[in-house]
Amino acid sequence: MEPNSQMTPEQAQAMQEKVKNMSPEELKEFQKQQCIFCHIAEGKMQAKKVYEDDKVIAVLDINPANAGHILLLPKEHYAIMPLMPDDLISYISMVAKALSNAMLKALKVEGTNIFIANGMSAGQKAQHFMMHIIPRNKNDNLPLTVPKMAVSKPDMEKLKEIVTKKVNEIFGIKEEKPKKAEDKEKEKKEEKKPKKTKQKIVDAEFKEIEKKIKKKSTAKKSKKKKEEEEASLDDITNVLNNL
Amino acid sequence: MPDCQFCKQIKSKENMIYEDDKAAAFLDSSFPGKVTIIPKEHYPIIENVPDFVVGHLFIIANKLSKALFECINSTGTNIIVNNGITAGQTIPHFCINIIPRRENDNINLQWQPKQLSDDEMESAELQLKEETKNIGQFDKEKKEPVKLEKKTEKIEQKDGEENYLVKQLRRIP
Ligand SMILES: [Zn+2]
Numbered sequence A: 001m002e003p004n005s006q007m008t009p010e011q012a013q014a015m016q017e018k019v020k021n022m023s024p025e026e027l028k029e030f031q032k033q034q035c036i037f038c039h040i041a042e043g044k045m046q047a048k049k050v051y052e053d054d055k056v057i058a059v060l061d062i063n064p065a066n067a068g069h070i071l072l073l074p075k076e077h078y079a080i081m082p083l084m085p086d087d088l089i090s091y092i093s094m095v096a097k098a099l100s101n102a103m104l105k106a107l108k109v110e111g112t113n114i115f116i117a118n119g120m121s122a123g124q125k126a127q128h129f130m131m132h133i134i135p136r137n138k139n140d141n142l143p144l145t146v147p148k149m150a151v152s153k154p155d156m157e158k159l160k161e162i163v164t165k166k167v168n169e170i171f172g173i174k175e176e177k178p179k180k181a182e183d184k185e186k187e188k189k190e191e192k193k194p195k196k197t198k199q200k201i202v203d204a205e206f207k208e209i210e211k212k213i214k215k216k217s218t219a220k221k222s223k224k225k226k227e228e229e230e231a232s233l234d235d236i237t238n239v240l241n242n243l
Numbered sequence B: 001m002p003d004c005q006f007c008k009q010i011k012s013k014e015n016m017i018y019e020d021d022k023a024a025a026f027l028d029s030s031f032p033g034k035v036t037i038i039p040k041e042h043y044p045i046i047e048n049v050p051d052f053v054v055g056h057l058f059i060i061a062n063k064l065s066k067a068l069f070e071c072i073n074s075t076g077t078n079i080i081v082n083n084g085i086t087a088g089q090t091i092p093h094f095c096i097n098i099i100p101r102r103e104n105d106n107i108n109l110q111w112q113p114k115q116l117s118d119d120e121m122e123s124a125e126l127q128l129k130e131e132t133k134n135i136g137q138f139d140k141e142k143k144e145p146v147k148l149e150k151k152t153e154k155i156e157q158k159d160g161e162e163n164y165l166v167k168q169l170r171r172i173p
C-alpha cells in the first residue's frame, strides 16, 4: 500500500527532498498521483466494487479482517478526516450505515465494526481517508474492542477541563467560568469599601481607560501567549504517558 | 429508556463535554482521553438511527477528534463503532468511540489480514452488491411543521374612543 516500500533508499531520499519544497496544493496533487485509492476511484485500477455514486466508492479490502470487509472512501482525495468538509463527512457516514445494513443482510452476520484510523500512530496506512466496515462473526477474535486503562477521578477532572475548553473553542461556545474562591473574596472586600464620590469614580474610570489604551497592543500578545501555555498542559501529557 | 446507562448519563451530565439538540459526548474514565458520542434519543444499533442523525454524529465525532489532536497532544485517533454484541458493543445505545493515539502506545487495534481465495472474494462481492443496489435515498431531518396560531387579534377598546381596528371594520367598502 505504501509507495515507499518499493523504492531504493536513494529514490526515497530524492522523493523526500522533492516533497520538502512543495506548496500544500502541489503536495495534494503529488499525493493524488501516488495514491492507489485515487486510481481506484478514477477507474484506472481494478478493484471489487460493491457500491459507487458521484461522491463515494466502496470496494472490498484485499487484506480483509474478515470475508466481506469493505473500504468506503470519498472519490476526492483527502489525506485525513479533519481535512474533509462537514457535508461530505455526513454523507459518507450515511452510506456507511447503509453498507453496514447491507452487510448484516447479505452476509448474515450479527455485527459490524465501523473503523477509522486518523494518522500513522492510529494505524492509518494509505494517505486517502477511508472508513472500514467489517463484518463480525462470533469468536473471530478481531482486536477491535476499545482498550481499557482506568483513569483516576482527579485526572478525569483535569482532562474534562482541558477537553471542554478546546471543544468550546472549536464549536464557538462561550463558557461561563465558575468564580474562583479568590475572586469571590476580592468582590466581598470591594463591597465593604466605602463608596467613592461620583467625581472620584469618574476620574478613576478615565484613568482605567487611559491605561487600557496604553496596554492594548501588549495585552493582545501576552493573552495569546498565556493561552498557548495553558493549552500545552504537560501534566495531562504525563498522565497519558505514564498509564 | 430508564435503565440505559447512556440515557441516564444524558440527564446526569456526568463527564459531559459536548451537547446539542441531537447529540451528547462524554469523556470515558475507562481510557485516558477516550470520548463517547451518542444520539440523545435511545437507538440500540446504527441501523435504528435516522440517517441525518448518523451524519450529524459523525460530524461531531470529527470535531471532537480534532479537539483531542489539539489539546492532549495525541498524534492520531481511532474512531470505532461496535455495532452488535458480536462486534463488541456493551451498552444497547448506539455510540461512536474516539480513542486518542500516540506512537508506541502499545494499543493493538490492528487485525491480521485473512488470506481468501478468489472464489471467496468473488462471492462476498456478489452477495454485497445484491444488497447495495438500493442505497441512495437518505432520510432528511423533518423540520417541525410551523404551527399556525389561531389567535385572533384581541381588540381592546378604551371608553369613549374607538380602536383603529374597529374603525377598519366599520369602513364601508
Ligand atoms: Zn487519494
Ligand SMILES: [Zn+2]
Pocket: B001, B004, B005, B006, B007, B008, B041, B042, B043, B092, B093
Ligand atoms: Zn439509551
